Amino acid sequence: MEKKRELYRGKAKSVYETDDPNHYIMLFRDDTSAFNGKKIEQLDRKGRTNNHFNFFIMKKLEEAGIPVHVEELLSDTECLVKKLEMVPVECVVRNVSAGSIYKRYGVKEGLDLNPPTFEFFLKSDALDDPMVNDSHIVSFGWGTQEDIDTMRNLSYKINEVLKDLFDKAGLILVDYKLEFGKYNGQLILGDEFSPDGCRLWDKETRKKLDKDRFRQGLGGVIEAYEEVARRIGCPL
Ligand code: TMP
Numbered sequence: 001m002e003k004k005r006e007l008y009r010g011k012a013k014s015v016y017e018t019d020d021p022n023h024y025i026m027l028f029r030d031d032t033s034a035f036n037g038k039k040i041e042q043l044d045r046k047g048r049t050n051n052h053f054n055f056f057i058m059k060k061l062e063e064a065g066i067p068v069h070v071e072e073l074l075s076d077t078e079c080l081v082k083k084l085e086m087v088p089v090e091c092v093v094r095n096v097s098a099g100s101i102y103k104r105y106g107v108k109e110g111l112d113l114n115p116p117t118f119e120f121f122l123k124s125d126a127l128d129d130p131m132v133n134d135s136h137i138v139s140f141g142w143g144t145q146e147d148i149d150t151m152r153n154l155s156y157k158i159n160e161v162l163k164d165l166f167d168k169a170g171l172i173l174v175d176y177k178l179e180f181g182k183y184n185g186q187l188i189l190g191d192e193f194s195p196d197g198c199r200l201w202d203k204e205t206r207k208k209l210d211k212d213r214f215r216q217g218l219g220g221v222i223e224a225y226e227e228v229a230r231r232i233g234c235p236l
Pocket of ligand 1: 090092098099100101121129175177178195197198199
């Protein structure tokens with residue numbers, strides 16, 4: 001597969017065109033950003049760690065019957081993905097209160113959320129990713145009610161698979177963000193799943209092992225990502 005022009009450069013990943021019109025190459029860079037790009041640093045080994053992590057998780061989800069865009073690991077920092085037409089929303093599932101939810105609703109950090117909450121956010125750096133509901137998505141034409149139901153159902157199904165996978169590794173899956181897109185008319189999981197887009201705490205100590213270490217300046221960011229990978233059996 002020949003890598004062609006860079007089509008899109010996000011805050012941590014780049015997407016390249018290939019000689020196949022149905023596939024892209026997704027490149028994980030070492031760039032690490034927080035607070036909508038206000039804090040940016042290069043962290044050694046991050047691109048490599050997240051690429052392997054994402055591939056491992058996507059394949060686990062595929063084995064569990066979730067349609068995913070990731071097809072093949074091409075190098076330490078690149079993977080081959082299906083070309084999707086993305087729905088411009090982010091789906092966030094929370095099992096435990098942390099981050100924006102406890103600030104927004106005044107609840108304490110660390111509360112078990114049962115059933116887990118599900119939220120949509122508009123993917124827009126310019127607008128700071130505002131929360132949106134079903135009605136906004138349908139009325140603005142970002143997706144149909146059927147798309148909404150599919151994204152919600154798949155997000156909850158993914159929760160069952162991943163909560164269990166991390167639990168067996170002594171980790172709590174606190175929350176995470178997913179993005180979906182269409183391939184031949186079918187909604188499938190796109191983007192990535194890595195410690196950049198989820199919160200993971202050690203079950204015993206509640207030590208944070210995700211991007212909150214970067215956001216909060218706690219240090220040991222990549223070491224934490226590597227520890228999670230090792231615990232779930234993901235080769236790096
Ligand atoms: P939040 O607490 O900031 O709303 O984030 C909830 C989870 O979703 C957290 O694990 C981070 C992830 N997330 C992203 O990775 N990118 C985003 O743009 C948003 C809104 C959330």
